[in-house]
Amino acid sequence: MTILDNPRPAFSDAEAREFLRSHFGVEGELSPLPSERDQNFRVMTAGGQALTFKIMNAAEPLLAIEFQTALLRHLEDCDPDLAVPRIVPGAGGRDYVLIDGAAGQHALRLVTYLPGHPLAQEAKTAEVLRGLGSLLGRLDRALAGFGHPGAHRSFDWEIRSTPLARGRLHAVTDPEQRRLVEKALDIYDSRVAPSLKHLRSGVIHNDANDWNVLVADGRVNGLIDFGDAVHSPIAAEIAVACTYAMLEEGSPIEAAARIVAGYHAEHPLQDAEFAVILDLVMARLAISVTMSAARRMGAADDPYLFVSEKPAWDLLRKLSAVDHRIATGILRQACGLEAAPGARRIREWLSANRRNLAPLMNPHPVRQAKHVLDLGSPDEPLAAASAAQDHEAADRAYAELVRRHGFSLGLGPWGERRIIYTAPFFESVLAEGTRRNVHLGLDIFAPAGTEMFTPLAATVVAATINPEPQDYGGLILLEHEPEPGLRFWTLWGHLDHASVRERRVGERLDAGAFVARLGDYAENGGWVPHVHLQLSTTRYEDVSIIPGVGEEAYVDVWADLYPRPYDFAGLTIEAFERTGRTREELIEKRRERLGRNVSLSYSTPLKMVRGEGVWLIDDTGRAYLDCYNNVAHLGHCHPNVVQAIARQAALLNTNTRYLHDTIIDYTERLSRTLPKELDTFFVVCTGSEANDLALRMARTYTGRNDVVVLDWAYHGHTQALIDISPYKYKRKGGRGRPDFTHELPIPEIYRAPIAGTPEEIGGHYAGEAGRIIADMAASGRVPAAFIAETIPSVAGQIFLPPGYLKDVYSHVRAAGGIAIADEVQVGFGRVGSAMWAFEEHGVVPDIVTMGKPIGNGHPLAVVAVRREIATAFANGMEYFNTFGGNPVSCAAGLAVLDTIEQEGLLANASDQGAYLLQGMRRLQEKYPAVGDVRGRGLFLGIEMVRDRSTKEHAGDIASKISNRAKELGVLMGTDGPHDNVIKLRPPMIFGREHADLLLEVLDRAMADILH
Template identity: 85%
Template sequence: MTIVNNPRPTFSRGEALQHLRARFGIEGDLTSLPSERDQNFLVETKDGRRFTLKIMNAAEPLSAIAFQTSLLRHLESFDPSLPVPRILPTADGQDFALVNGVSEQYAMRLVSYLPGHPLAEEAKLPEMLHGLGRLLGQLDRALASFGHAGAHRSFDWEIRTTPSARERLSAITDPEQRLLVEKALDIYNARVAPALKHLRCGVIHNDANDWNILVADGRVNGLIDFGDAVHSPIVAEVAVACAYAMLDELDPVQAAARVVAGYHAEYPLQDAEFSVILDLIMARLAISVTMSAVRRMGAADDPYLFVSEKPAWDLLRKLSAIDHRIATGILRQACGLEAAPGAHRIREWLSTNRQNLAPLMTPHPARQAKHVLNLGSLDEPLAAASAAQDISGADSAYSELVQRHGFDLGLGPWGERRVIYTAPFFESVLAAGKRRNVHLGLDIFAPAGTEMFTPLAATVVAATINPEPQDYGGLILLEHEPEPCLRFWTLWGHLDHASVRERRVGERLNAGSFVARLGDYAENGGWVPHVHLQLITVPYEDVGIIPGVGEEAFTEVWEDLYPRPYDLAGLTPETFVRPGRTKQELVEKRRERLGRNISMSYSTPLKMVRGEGVWLYDDSGRAYLDCYNNVAHLGHCHPNVVKAIARQAALLNTNTRYLHDTIIDYTDRLAKALPKELDTFFVVCTGSEANDLALRMARTYTGRNDVLVLDWAYHGHTQALIDVSPYKYKRKGGRGRPSFTHELPIPDVYRALLAGTPEDIAQSYADEAARIISGLVSAGHSPAAFIAETIPSVAGQIFLPPGYLKEVYSHVRRAGGVVIADEVQVGFGRVGGSMWAFEEHGVIPDIVTLGKPIGNGHPLAVVAVRREIAEAFANGMEYFNTFGGNPVSCAAGLAVLETLEKEDLLANASNQGAYILEGVRRLQERYPAIGDVRGRGLFLGIEIVRNRSTKEHAGDIASKVSNRAKELGVLMGTDGPYDNVIKLRPPMIFKREHADLLLRVLNQAMSDTLS
């Protein structure tokens, strides 16, 4: 057993004064100061000067005294601002003097006196602890350039001697106390010893206890007593200071955090150092209490030696119960760092890959109707019953909520302050008198037996059962490493026991693999059936100690250690925090502020707040598969387009009266995708602007006014376009067909009166068109233009039969007219087989109008025209469009063209469109109400009828199917003269799994509607 020191020197005041006078030439009054190993006196001279006279322990070798002297001299030279003692030389210029005692020789040193009181005599205010840390950081930064042979010594207070404390265990008679020390020593061996080679070392003070820290006026004023200075791991400096700062504190880890934060601000700590601070604090306490136990055997009359013994035991007891990962996280977060190294990267990865993860249940949680439960108030029946473990009451309360709000999944959000955790194990070990009440996972409430699947590949780390009331019941821990060195864990609680027993530690699960089923009340700790899904960024060897609930004071720490698992579950933030006005408020505001004839989709309107790829999200975070909105050609918020818009908007946005490259870059690229004859461009903002301009050019070029259109056509919302849109002027509110507009029957193969092949039908309708055109010419109304959607959309997704357009174009041109292809809806590869739908007909229009998908949601449209028509339009009247052709719009359009090519989206449209058509035709065999299925690429129509033989329109059924599909999470629309054609226009990025979902929902919607 080690005997630490010789007895402390025992010079009388008189003897000390005599030596002071003889050796230093100073007279003064002496007052004893407390010290463990040395003898200290306060010297006060008559002229008001004050010094400290230190008579060192006889056991202190001269080499150690020389080391301390060099250290203080180095600090004086390197950083004069440090509030540490300054050496006053002896009368003959030496740094210390040797004096004789009764039987031994002692070294005597005189240093400057630092005013203030020991921190031990003051309340440890937060600013004091932070100041202590700053002082030590400043000190160790100064000592980083200091070295001395005397610093390399081994003694019991140097942290690396911790294992030798086992030799003193026999002095501890209390079994519980001995176990505490053994645990601290075991932790040192397991976690600190292997890490020592990774820790920076240097000379440190090593004894920043609260008797060596001086405070004045509420702040740290000085550091004294360098007798324990030693070459040691630098982080031990912080650990020693924290060990004393934490004594008698109700929230000891917070006290340590203030010290560490101050230190880190002056002398930044490294990750390896943070990871052992708590363990080193426990090691220091183990050294201290074992030392005290040994000394008590021979020096029980010296209260100074035992002044911190009881608080040390109390603190060691507290720290033994604290998760070192959490304590480390608190210390790191106090320093402005991630509580867990790499936590930000994990969150970023999950956010980026949220849409690519496998669903953790079927249907995907994002697609289901959800309701956020309130477990934070006892006024809520579900919370009150859960807190009381009233199973019947909780079940009844939950059922009532489902009936009232009509949801599939109940959700318990991360971070909710809850009142339901009443069991004793929810008491805080971090702060006395506090309870753990902040939920650290995501609760998904669903029926018992619901199957859960892992969103990404995993290894089973643990599978166990915690049967206690309010515990997890069946519990599984999975490890994930989706990228090298990106590792995290997921905890799944409240599971069915049988399915947990199916899992084996070490078992590999692929993404989408079955994990377990939800347990019932008897198996899940007595809760309403749900899964507690928790994300964890630090490794745990024991799944049983992972906290599912934490203290309110450490919410920012929980964000890093146990981040919100929303992305892992595929849920958006709107699921939990609904932005803006409610749907009802918006409806009322629209009535107040907007025109009444601005329509809304669906019988129950949707409030959309987010778009991502093929998905639209409403204000409850529910995801809808968008098979309707063909404006988002590449999917909602395609990153290529978003980046292009942001980049250009940050650089320049102006009009075409100034020169800029972007409009030329865009039109050059667009020209390559169009026939060479269409070589001149007007860039505008909307499809309506494009069609309006196309008609103006045709009329200017021909000098005529009459226009040929297809019946039920729609070309835009300006008055000039309403006048050529039968879909508008023939319906409610319309004024009928203007005299200069002439309708051609639409060649609807499905409803053609004449039987025959599509080619026969095409010829029949073309002949009718030729007759009408001839009649117009004879009557002096030769057409200026024939404008037609290549695939009439609002007319019911009508696909013109082969040969029809070629014939009609020929007749129009012979009559001196211009042919305009309206590709506002069907251009840019939507038909899959070609970039433009007119290409499938073997024709080249005189003018092509482009819009809707052109900018993937950014307002952009284009008129592509033959040069001679554009030249004729340049008749002296300037054409100017304030926003048309602006750099930002052109950048968006260019990004669309580049993405279509880079991602080979035309081929994708062909493949997915053919797959969907085949699937719908199989449904047609099952449902007689499906009269016709038609489409090309990702432009599809399903005509709904009452009777296939009579082909009677069934707009009411089509509307019900569309609305039911919306309820099931897929958006589609209806169109046609009788609104009986379901139209499908999914984004070009549609994948096979999206097509499968569309077909499943369409089948369900048809079944529910027709049953």
């Protein structure tokens, strides 16, 4: 016979007063208090003291009485301020007294009375519920070191007795109710029972129902009745309290979350405990409702027993529809924890590895023009048509958006509040009267039949078809484990049924493997064709219950359970969130604030907001393959350079008037790449500064002013350099050639005036240069220097003929001048075969200038010079450059040099350059307008002509191809005297896949323009 089978004590008030007087020496007014199995009274003494007098059930074992007594004494010692009753000793100092009654022996106990009203009679405010959790947390923390033989008992209300409820199932006659209980018991058997050995146990109160919790002045003021105290899993304490607090609540999980948050703040819960709280609540409800059903006939006259029966059934029904993963996530996040353990690590891994994942589709989504659709506004035709499942109207609305915004992919962002979910199954099971309307995945709209690929290796967990309107249609669930212990899942919805049927559960898919095709209206739940891509950080056995839409109240929970899949899809945040001014606003502001001759690239300017390796990303999140901007020598934002800059900037940045190691470390490291004759360095900020300084040195050293240059050369933007740059002084706004500047013809092989071998052509041009220099000397204009880009760039990517540079250097030096190699664009390994382009010509310049690439975008440039020239320059006039040679810039330069060596980038430039040249020559065979293809390493040019026989320049064609390539996602430029040379200078990290893309886009752009 259990305690519950013994009748509750029924002594008269007079008998109770006599017990109180004779055994405790206390007299007062008694008021009955409710209790399920004991007889309780509130005592008010003549002196105004309030006490509680308890006559215990005769079936209460003596060991249990001693256990409760020891428990209360322990709490008094460990936490004297805890709001629980304190024992008032009886005669002789006894903590309890035994008396005889008709049903047996009863224990009498007198304790302090805690003021307040039962929570059952008060509002369950957020403050009250959190306070209840806090009180229970303090209680269990105080009991953590307490033990007693009486705590180890088995009775129906102890949570581990849940399986006994199956023996009472026969009393539940309603089939639906029976199914609810069976589900709760099945969950206990499958999820709770196996985890019991992993759960902390201790002595708990075990009955924090709303009649045992006291509230005063809107705050929890006490916890009474330790009759159910027992050694049990700690999590059961929370579960019992939550069970009663959740009754008749519109948002029961939210009520539980407040209790759990208060508890966790005082006595932190473990992951395994969070995971079973909802299951234990359902177990407690199963115990309660089966107990009530079994005892209905015998105790029908006791309203206390059945006061919560209907609310209990209602709550059990609600919780049966709640995903325990979601409920656990809500509880965890209320405590300041991740909704799913490890969610942050998954997000961080995906963010760090986004650029290394295989493309989700072809072309990669990040490379395509995109537009974010608005499915949250009733004024948007596409949203209204989708909500109404009007396919024709949806098609028209989508086509109009494409026409208006010119995109190839429509995007439906994660977290969007939408109006389109009108089916009944979108009603919330978490909060009454609300609907699920927050999108928990990423929608990518593309034509039906579009193929999708997995960015990461995967195992197929599920492949099914949900045919209901507004459901997923074809549906696949993949599991990914990119590194040990890092596991997450991706759901792919709205797929073509045939491709879904191709998948097999357990099938392994490599990164980049085909997953499925997009379905049409008939197969995808009736939506405009798209894929719903969703991440999950928790495992699901049944893919059909993964929610694709959630409630607004729990957006932060969804961010952990179902994180944004943007990184997984390879998309950047700019695709969804625009910042700063629009392009049109920027163009207008440039007109207002910047000089009019600060130019823009392309007929339709781009706004770039991010650089990543070989990619530039615009304000719409579209990535462009950068084959033009050679400043980012190692690719944009190379982590080695970024980290070096950040480290040094955090330590020191000063100038060369102070001693610091970095400039010496850098110049010594740089000297090892150069001929030994170039042993002295000046570190400046820009290539223009470097060339200007080299020119000053040459003129100081020689005492002369005249300079020999190549026609169409460009060396910088200072006035001294404009004066020696035909590219500037010959064009609009230029003042013509100064008399101290002397031009040599561009020594180009493609348009050479003579026929012959490259060596013969080089000899012809060198001979002409020698005659010009001799004429200068004869007229008294002996040159101070000859300055030339080793590969003239703005002249049209001109590669100097063999022997030419060596002969010209000889002519200049014979006349008393010095040779300056401008390697600003072509140095630092860009030619692949050597660190410096001049090395291919077998010459050693007197001065080498470098800039742009050497800091990978950080302002850094260098002049390397022979010692005797530097000595002559030290003529008493101080040379000082405020920022030149600062520690941060030098740290960036060191990182560039180290990376070139560590990553084998010279060899890469050779390999990729040869591959590109081969591909470009195939294009030359295919398109007659391609007059010449030339290049070395990653410095390449394609000359466009109207007719190969006449070699007539075709600058308009080159410009159109460049602009079309930009539309296709690849950046390139044009140069040459007639702007008819397509100029290509990809980053040194350019890979084979990038080379293939460049060739593919060149082919398509040429086809579009030339056919």
